[in-house]
Amino acid sequence: xxxxxxxxxxxxxxxxxxxxxxxxxxxxxxxxxxxxxxxxxxxxxxxxxxxxxxxxxxxxxxxxxxxxxxxxxxxxxxxxxxxxxxxxxxxxxxxxxxxxxxxxxxxxxxxxxxxxxxxxxxxxxxxxxxxxxxxxxxxxxxxxxxxxxxxxxxxxxxxxxxxxxxxxxxxxxxxxxxxxxxxxxxxxxxxxxxxxxxxxxxxxxxxxxxxxxxxxxxxxxxxxxxxxxxxxxxxxxxxxxxxxxxxxxxxxxxxxxxxxxxxxxxxxxxxxxxxxxxxxxxxxxxxxxxxxxxxxxxxxxxxxxxxxxxxxxxxxxxxxxxxxxxxxxxxxxxxxxxxxxxxxxxxxxxx
Numbered sequence: 001x002x003x004x005x006x007x008x009x010x011x012x013x014x015x016x017x018x019x020x021x022x023x024x025x026x027x028x029x030x031x032x033x034x035x036x037x038x039x040x041x042x043x044x045x046x047x048x049x050x051x052x053x054x055x056x057x058x059x060x061x062x063x064x065x066x067x068x069x070x071x072x073x074x075x076x077x078x079x080x081x082x083x084x085x086x087x088x089x090x091x092x093x094x095x096x097x098x099x100x101x102x103x104x105x106x107x108x109x110x111x112x113x114x115x116x117x118x119x120x121x122x123x124x125x126x127x128x129x130x131x132x133x134x135x136x137x138x139x140x141x142x143x144x145x146x147x148x149x150x151x152x153x154x155x156x157x158x159x160x161x162x163x164x165x166x167x168x169x170x171x172x173x174x175x176x177x178x179x180x181x182x183x184x185x186x187x188x189x190x191x192x193x194x195x196x197x198x199x200x201x202x203x204x205x206x207x208x209x210x211x212x213x214x215x216x217x218x219x220x221x222x223x224x225x226x227x228x229x230x231x232x233x234x235x236x237x238x239x240x241x242x243x244x245x246x247x248x249x250x251x252x253x254x255x256x257x258x259x260x261x262x263x264x265x266x267x268x269x270x271x272x273x274x275x276x277x278x279x280x281x282x283x284x285x286x287x288x289x290x291x292x293x294x295x296x297x298x299x300x301x302x303x304x305x306x307x308x309x310x311x312x313x314x315x316x317x318x319x320x321x322x323x324x325x326x327x328x329x330x331x332x333x334x335x336x337x338x339x340x341x342x343x344x345x346x347x348x349x350x351x
Contacts, residue, residue, distance in 0.1 A: 075128075088185060198233070206235045261275055271315070
């Protein structure tokens with residue numbers, strides 16, 4: 001496949017830093033611990049390349065303690081708010097729920113939840129004393145056989161008219177409902193989402209997550225097709241790197257939407273040995289992206305795998321090194337301030 005290159009602009013993002021979906025690697029996934037989470041946030045804040053954290057919205061700004069979030073979110077970080085977990089989990093109980101639903105009652109109910117998320121954007125910005133919410137990621141539930149581009153277009157047209165206090169709206173593509181294999185999310189096809197954005201005439205961009213496209217397509221070499229489709233439509237706004245795997249590995253089953261790490265290698269000693277995400281594939285994806293998109297990583301630390309705060313932050317820093325290198329911006333000093341200079345050995349957990 002011939003990749004479109006953008007000369008010296010390859011993979012250029014906006015100057016406000018990488019977005020990190022750190023909650024997927026949090027040491028408190030298995031149980032809330034204020035001190036441990038505060039240490040994790042503080043450690044991430046020591047890497048100057050990180051400009052924003054992606055935070056999950058599941059009916060509230062924090063799954064445990066909103067006041068804790070207001071007090072401990074590092075002052076320099078922006079926020080990208082995502083409702084993917086809320087849409088997915090609500091859909092398990094109410095299969096017709098989502099902003100792309102053909103069921104009008106459930107479409108309106110989903111829009112009502114998006115309005116609540118918008119209200120929380122305002123509260124978060126007020127609490128931080130600035131427009132800290134950089135972007136809001138929306139998702140085109142429900143399953144593709146229960147949704148339509150026309151319904152999604154109506155929803156996007158409605159919600160884009162609301163006051164989002166400066167936050168950019170991004171429709172993140174998740175795996176579509178494809179005949180022949182079991183879906184994880186099973187939402188609309190990318191072509192339908194692009195058509196809905198076009199028909200809505202709303203100022204909404206598209207976000208591509210490498211791993212979610214890989215698990216839909218069942219082919220890591222075809223992820224670039226999704227990037228190019230959104231780019232050629234003039235709508236690509238975000239490119240986030242998570243992995244995927246055709247083997248179970250740390251996940252319960254193959255092709256799970258768990259945000260696998262980069263494949264284990266000398267550059268990724270904390271990586272996943274069965275991940276399909278490699279440095280070369282990240283480089284190809286970046287070469288296909290236009291200038292100005294925001295870039296990020298969301299990488300899962302499996303709960304059954306031991307790992308300190310430092311281990312998890314190092315995994316994220318290694319991933320950002322990979323993106324820096326692919327973009328020609330490698331800087332060995334632009335790392336976590338606390339990072340040890342000792343050589344990490346694959347399979348050995350540093351404590």
